[in-house]
Amino acid sequence: MESLRFQKLSCSRVRKLSLLLLLCFCSEIWCRGPEDLEQNPAIQRFRTYLRIPTVQPDVDYEEAVEFLLGQAKQIGLSTRRIEFVSKKPILLMTWKGSSEEKLQSVMLNSHMDVVPVEKDKWKYPPFEAHMDENGDIFARGSQDMKVVGMMYLEAIRILKGKGWAPVRDVHVVWVPDEEIGGDDGWGKFYTSREFDELNVGIVLDEGDDSLFNNSYFVNYGEKATWWLVIQAIGVTGHGSIYFDNSASENMFKSIASINAFRDSQKALVRSGEKSPEEVVVVNSVFLKSGSPTPDGFTMNVQPSVVEAGFDLRIPPSKEMADFMNKRIAEEWAPKGRNMSFYFTFKTETKEGAVPTTTPDDSNPWWYLLRMAASKLNATLIPRLQTGGTDSSFVRIRGVDAFGISAIQNVPPLYHDHNEFMNGYEFLRGINMTVEIVDQYGSFSGSLHRVM
Numbered sequence: 229m230e231s232l233r234f235q236k237l238s239c240s241r242v243r244k245l246s247l248l249l250l251l252c253f254c255s256e257i258w259c260r261g262p263e264d265l266e267q268n269p270a271i272q273r274f275r276t277y278l279r280i281p282t283v284q285p286d287v288d289y290e291e292a293v294e295f296l297l298g299q300a301k302q303i304g305l306s307t308r309r310i311e312f313v314s315k316k317p318i319l320l321m322t323w324k325g326s327s328e329e330k331l332q333s334v335m336l337n338s339h340m341d342v343v344p345v346e347k348d349k350w351k352y353p354p355f356e357a358h359m360d361e362n363g364d365i366f367a368r369g370s371q372d373m374k375v376v377g378m379m380y381l382e383a384i385r386i387l388k389g390k391g392w393a394p395v396r397d398v399h400v401v402w403v404p405d406e407e408i409g410g411d412d413g414w415g416k417f418y419t420s421r422e423f424d425e426l427n428v429g430i431v432l433d434e435g436d437d438s439l440f441n442n443s444y445f446v447n448y449g450e451k452a453t454w455w456l457v458i459q460a461i462g463v464t465g466h467g468s469i470y471f472d473n474s475a476s477e478n479m480f481k482s483i484a485s486i487n488a489f490r491d492s493q494k495a496l497v498r499s500g501e502k503s504p505e506e507v508v509v510v511n512s513v514f515l516k517s518g519s520p521t522p523d524g525f526t527m528n529v530q531p532s533v534v535e536a537g538f539d540l541r542i543p544p545s546k547e548m549a550d551f552m553n554k555r556i557a558e559e560w561a562p563k564g565r566n567m568s569f570y571f572t573f574k575t576e577t578k579e580g581a582v583p584t585t586t587p588d589d590s591n592p593w594w595y596l597l598r599m600a601a602s603k604l605n606a607t608l609i610p611r612l613q614t615g616g617t618d619s620s621f622v623r624i625r626g627v628d629a630f631g632i633s634a635i636q637n638v639p640p641l642y643h644d645h646n647e648f649m650n651g652y653e654f655l656r657g658i659n660m661t662v663e664i665v666d667q668y669g670s671f672s673g674s675l676h677r678v679m
């Protein structure tokens with residue numbers, strides 16, 4: 229009996245064991261539990277940073293700076309606080325390189341601020357960094373971009389622990405106000421003596437999540453942003469009369485022309501002829517005209533002024549800028565139709581183009597990044613960033629910048645409700661960041677490009 233029962237038990241154990249092994253083999257998630265993540269010090273530090281509500285507008289950065297200073301002290305990085313605008317600190321951490329030569333430094337950039345939240349739309353409070361049973365950590369900034377900053381620090385912590393040291397200086401920089409345009413952060417920093425003195429060769433900044441296991445998106449540039457306002461002026465008069473060249477008539481001609489152009493750009497993407505990065509995006513943002521009354525608009529008067537606003541995103545080349553300038557002047561707001569236009573914002577250019585960083589092996593920084601990814605059997609996918617980042621300041625200054633968030637398998641939730649980062653993926657991202665810092669920090673070769 230005993231032996232029979234033992235046999236039975238052992239059979240069922242074997243079955244269970246093989247099932248467990250199979251599950252482990254199929255998906256490593258079965259081999260790990262959220263309780264391991266809870267105990268993981270890197271996860272704990274990440275969650276602590278996420279709990280600091282550096283939320284726009286009027287951010288109080290002090291708590292974040294204090295936390296980061298504590299991190300730098302633990303890790304052994306020297307620090308410097310730079311404040312171009314009061315209460316808008318830039319925190320610089322430096323790991324001195326061993327080389328005697330004046331090698332260009334590596335800068336790892338992240339912004340401390342996050343965008344506002346609509347609390348009632350969140351599953352968990354957005355500044356509690358709640359972690360669920362899948363290891364998903366919910367918090368504003370968990371993707372954009374506190375995760376990236378913490379990956380830099382954790383990677384440096386690991387490399388220091390291994391006794392590794394860089395030949396060139398590695399700086400980790402924490403900046404304010406990226407989410408409101410960066411005027412008081414990078415907007416002051418990029419032309420400063422302080423930045424010049426750092427002799428920066430490459431800046432790494434935020435990028436986009438990859439949904440795949442074996443690739444990373446790398447942003448090498450940004451489209452130009454143009455905020456365009458078109459104005460039509462015409463005769464005013466009774467609503468019962470056909471005037472030629474009324475303000476509305478002329479504006480509607482422009483809108484028809486803009487819509488036709490918009491459709492053509494959309495069609496190019498839909499047919500696969502062009503990628504979304506290669507086309508001009510134009511979207512209407514406001515239309516303003518008429519004489520308001522307390523309960524609506526005057527209905528029997530034709531307005532003498534009509535204004536329309538458009539958000540344009542234009543591929544960064546000079547050719548595209550010239551093409552669009554001509555189109556706006558000749559077709560969308562021609563003087564002949566009594567129309568005019570102006571821009572409320574236009575991305576800064578250099579010789580007519582928005583500068584980009586070369587994303588191929590002729591650029592050693594690209595090559596080294598590719599080597600880092602290859603250590604994890606991953607490839608790089610170069611692309612243009614859809615939104616604006618601080619990298620645009622860096623590139624205007626003539627310094628290379630790549631946007632890479634070493635995040636895989638997590639849906640992009642930048643500025644969205646329930647933004648989260650998976651804890652396991654965070655740990656994998658740290659491994660990738662270790663490889664990047666290793667490649668960049670060890671590189672002592674020439675920066676002359678291999679053409």
Ligand SMILES: [Zn+2]
Pocket residue numbers: 339372373406434
């Ligand atoms: Zn960001």
